[in-house]
Amino acid sequence: xxxxxxxxxxATGNVVEVKALVQxxxxxxxxxxxxxxxxxxxxxxxxxxxxxxxxxxxxxxxVAVSKNPYLAFQYTGQKGDKVELxxxxxxxxxxxxxxxxx
Amino acid sequence: xxxxxxxALSLLLVSGGVVSSVWAEANPEExxxxxxxxxxxxxxxxAMEDYVDGAYALPVNAAGREEWLTIEEFPPYELxxxxxxELWNTPFANGKTYQDCxxxxxxxxxxxxxxxxxxxxxxxxxxxxxxxxxxEANGEKPFGxxxxxxxxxxxxxxxxxRGKVQNLEAPSTSGALAAYEAGKHHYYAKRGxxxxxxxxxxxxxxxxxxxxxxxxxxxxxxxxxPVYRSKWGAMGTLHRRFGGCNExxxxxxxxxxxxxxxxxxxxxxxxxxxxxxxSPGARK
Amino acid sequence: MxxxxxxxxxxxxxxxxxxxxxxxxxxxxxxxxxxxxxxKSKQYTDAISxxxxxxxxxxSDNIILKAPDIAENGxxxxxxxxxxLPNIESISILVEANPSPLAAEFNFGAGxxxxxxxxxxxxxxxxxxxxxxxDGKLYQATKEVKVTIGGCGG
Numbered sequence: 001x002x003x004x005x006x007x008x009x010x011a012t013g014n015v016v017e018v019k020a021l022v023q024x025x026x027x028x029x030x031x032x033x034x035x036x037x038x039x040x041x042x043x044x045x046x047x048x049x050x051x052x053x054x055x056x057x058x059x060x061x062x063v064a065v066s067k068n069p070y071l072a073f074q075y076t077g078q079k080g081d082k083v084e085l086x087x088x089x090x091x092x093x094x095x096x097x098x099x100x101x102x
Numbered sequence: 103x104x105x106x107x108x109x110a111l112s113l114l115l116v117s118g119g120v121v122s123s124v125w126a127e128a129n130p131e132e133x134x135x136x137x138x139x140x141x142x143x144x145x146x147x148x149a150m151e152d153y154v155d156g157a158y159a160l161p162v163n164a165a166g167r168e169e170w171l172t173i174e175e176f177p178p179y180e181l182x183x184x185x186x187x188e189l190w191n192t193p194f195a196n197g198k199t200y201q202d203c204x205x206x207x208x209x210x211x212x213x214x215x216x217x218x219x220x221x222x223x224x225x226x227x228x229x230x231x232x233x234x235x236x237x238e239a240n241g242e243k244p245f246g247x248x249x250x251x252x253x254x255x256x257x258x259x260x261x262x263x264r265g266k267v268q269n270l271e272a273p274s275t276s277g278a279l280a281a282y283e284a285g286k287h288h289y290y291a292k293r294g295x296x297x298x299x300x301x302x303x304x305x306x307x308x309x310x311x312x313x314x315x316x317x318x319x320x321x322x323x324x325x326x327x328p329v330y331r332s333k334w335g336a337m338g339t340l341h342r343r344f345g346g347c348n349e350x351x352x353x354x355x356x357x358x359x360x361x362x363x364x365x366x367x368x369x370x371x372x373x374x375x376x377x378x379x380x381s382p383g384a385r386k
Numbered sequence: 387m388x389x390x391x392x393x394x395x396x397x398x399x400x401x402x403x404x405x406x407x408x409x410x411x412x413x414x415x416x417x418x419x420x421x422x423x424x425x426k427s428k429q430y431t432d433a434i435s436x437x438x439x440x441x442x443x444x445x446s447d448n449i450i451l452k453a454p455d456i457a458e459n460g461x462x463x464x465x466x467x468x469x470x471l472p473n474i475e476s477i478s479i480l481v482e483a484n485p486s487p488l489a490a491e492f493n494f495g496a497g498x499x500x501x502x503x504x505x506x507x508x509x510x511x512x513x514x515x516x517x518x519x520x521d522g523k524l525y526q527a528t529k530e531v532k533v534t535i536g537g538c539g540g
Contacts, residue, residue, distance in 0.1 A: 006180050015499065019176045025335075028507070030485070045420040056495045062425050064481060064489040064507045066462045067335045068178050072503035073492065169454045172464045173505075314456070314534035332459035386458040 005097025009083050016077040016101050018049065020085050021070050024095070028063040043090055044069060050084045051077060077101060130272050130282055130372055137373045141321045145309060153322030154380035160309050163316045170384065177384040179257055179330035182337040186258025189251060194240040200255075203236035211263035213379050217368050218270060219278035226281050226364040230256050230339055234359075247358035248342035253328045257337055260328065260381025267378050268325065270371060285369025288362060289320075294353030300366075324371045326383035333386065340367060421491070430480040430487035430515060437478060437491060438519055446471065446525035451516040453531050460508045460533035467527075469500035471520035477502045483512030508533050 009018040022044065029041030041063055049057035056075055071085075081101040088094050141153070145160065152159040158167040190208070193199050206212045216229040230252055234244040245252040273282040289300045300320070303312070308319040327340040341358035344366060348355040356362040424436035431441040452466040467477050477500070478491040484507075492502040500518070508514075511532045518525045 004181060004184055006176075006184060008176065017501075021176050021178065021180055023181045026507075051497075054495070056498050058419065058493040058495075060420050060425075060491045060493075062486060062489050064484055064486070066505040066507055068181055070176055070178075070464075070503070070505045072176070072466075072501070074499040074501040075497050076499065077497070165455060166458055169458050169464060173462070178462070332462040335461070386462075 005085055005087065005095050007083065007085060007097045007099040009081070009099050009101040011077065011079045011081075011101050014076050014078060015074055016051075016081060016083075017072060017074045018083050018085075018099075018101075019070070019072040020097060021068060022085075022087055022095060022097070023068055024087070024089065026063060026065055026067045026069060030063075041090060044087045044095075045090050046088045047071065048086045049073065050086075051075060051081050053082075128279060128283055128286075130279075133286070134373050134375060138321060140305065141308070141319050145319070150376075151378065153319065153374070154325040154377050156322060156326055156383065156385070157316050157318035159322070160316055160318070162309055166316065166386075173384050177330065178332075179337060179382045179384055182254040182257045182330065182382070183261055185251070185254040186256070186261075189255045190258055194237070194242050196240050198240050200233065200236055203232065203239065208259070208262050211266035211379070213260045213263035213381060214266040214268045215270075217364065217371050219273060219275070219281060219368070221275055221277065224277045225361070226368040228359065228364055228367055229259060230341070231359055231364070233259070247339060248345070249334070249336055249338050253337035253339050253342075256328045256339060257330075257382035260379060263379045264381060265378050268371070268375055270375050272375075273368075273372065281365045281368055282372065284362075285365035285367070288366045289369055293348065294351035296351040296353075298351040300347065320370060320373065322374055322377055322380075324367065324374050325377050326380040328381065329383040329385050331385050337382065424488050424491070425486055427488065428486065430482045433480060433486075433488035434478070434517055434524070437488070438476070438517075438524055440524065443517060443524040443526040446518070446527060449516055449518055449525060449527035451514065451527040451529045453514050453529050456532045456534060457508060460510070463506050463508050463531060463533075464503070465506055465514060465516075466503040467501070467516040467518070469518050469520070469525075471500060471518055471525060473521045474498070474500045474518055475522075476517075476519040478517045479504070479506065480515040480517065481506060481508050481512050482515060484509050487515075 004023050005020060007018065007020045009016055024044050025042055026044065027039050027042040029038065031039050033039050043063045044061050044065070047059040047061065048055055057073055059071070061069070079101050083099050083101060085097045086094060147161050148159050157163055158170045190200050201208060204212055206215055213229055216232065217226050220227045230247060233252065233255055237244050273279045292299050303317045304320040308317050310317055324340065327343070328337050329343065330337050339358065341363045344363045345355035345358060421437060424433045427433035427436055434441040448469055448471050450468040453463060457463045465479055467479060474494055476491060476493050479489050480487040481489050489506050490504055508531060511530070513528050513530050516527045
């Protein structure tokens with residue numbers, strides 16, 4: 001299954017809360033596999049959130065963010081806003097998610 | 103000597119060769135009522151319907167419950183639900199779907215009907231077994247039993263059955279009673295180097311701690327599987343957990359979806375009869 | 387990070403995304419939006435210096451750091467930072483006793499509210515620091531989160 005980004009965005013008055021769950025192993029580079037070999041670090045490094053095309057959030061993450069990472073943020077907005085999340089990992093792979101604010 | 107007797111009896115039960123008259127006094131419904139009464143007396147503050155929250159229903163675990171509710175705001179099993187939904191909705195190569203294998207519609211809930219006794223086949227049929235047999239009947243390779251796609255599919259089906267009350271038929275035929283008794287026996291029998299039974303933790307010491315873990319009561323257990331455990335970093339089925347529990351007391355674990363665990367699941371599900379499905383779960 | 391470097395990053399990340407969509411592997415330099423020095427710092431105060439140019443912080447009651455007293459599982463510790471300090475540019479979360487304390491940094495554009503929530507790995511019992519950069523000044527709140535060894539399967 002392709003890495004997925006699940007998102008939910010809800011407006012309460014003019015406060016919009018966006019929640020996202022991203023499928024990613026977030027390997028720290030410190031764990032070992034069955035044969036005792038180190039599993040190399042493999043983790044999402046940057047996250048960008050855009051609302052209606054404008055970047056609102058730029059986050060940088062370390063290996064200390066949990067596996068299948070979770071993120072929530074809030075901004076001043078309204079129902080119908082289009083929110084887009086772009087995550088890039090240390091291998092340069094990109095995962096995006098989109099949602100409309102309810 | 104006692105150990106030999108128990109294992110000999112287990113062997114007979116498991117092989118299905120025992121005439122039920124040995125266990126004729128067994129009354130699953132009576133057992134269930136005693137089971138429920140035990141927990142209600144032990145935890146008077148817990149409402150019956152809250153047992154589906156497992157360890158998080160325990161008053162002593164209020165802090166754990168708060169953290170669990172935070173995680174439940176956007177639970178890690180949502181990813182598995184996405185995969186499960188895709189699997190359920192994708193037809194097999196022959197054009198048929200999973201729904202075609204089940205006499206119950208997904209919208210009406212499927213999970214609450216499992217596990218059940220199949221008189222014709224003389225065995226307990228669990229949800230995961232039914233799902234994989236559906237695959238095989240339609241020319242597809244079955245999934246592994248403990249994690250990955252089977253867990254995602256089972257999580258999705260379970261999630262679509264959330265809130266549906268389980269109203270299982272009480273074991274009544276000789277075969278069903280024998281399977282029930284085998285499961286009950288497994289549950290109460292001591293095993294492993296640590297010489298402990300399931301009941302030791304989940305009945306007699308429920309609500310107590312093992313280091314920093316609060317022991318959950320067995321009442322309600324089967325309602326909230328499969329489960330995403332932070333420890334596994336993934337979804338896992340009930341039989342995966344059974345195996346882990348057996349190994350934790352340093353006992354040999356049994357095969358997932360083998361007769362031992364299917365019978366154990368049958369016993370446990372009946373003990374939780376009347377409770378609502380609360381799948382899937384998120385645990386530490 | 388001031389507003390100019392924030393917009394600078396917007397450009398870089400924009401390029402990043404489109405290159406990735408084109409299916410090309412991204413060259414290392416375009417990933418400069420990730421502050422390597424800050425993430426490699428072993429002392430949490432050094433990480434903060436690398437991020438913000440200074441580690442001089444004021445304790446603030448206007449930062450609510452929500453995290454469990456005792457983590458259910460050190461691999462998944464929910465942490466939320468909320469603040470109503472005016473003009474918040476950045477919120478970062480550091481786990482003091484982790485091999486590399488800086489766990490995450492959230493850089494905000496206009497219209498963002500002072501709120502960030504995530505789930506972190508903690509190797510052991512540690513102070514968790516929430517640092518907020520608002521109006522050019524640094525503020526922090528700290529909470530100790532205990533991480534235990536489980537009993538069965540923990």
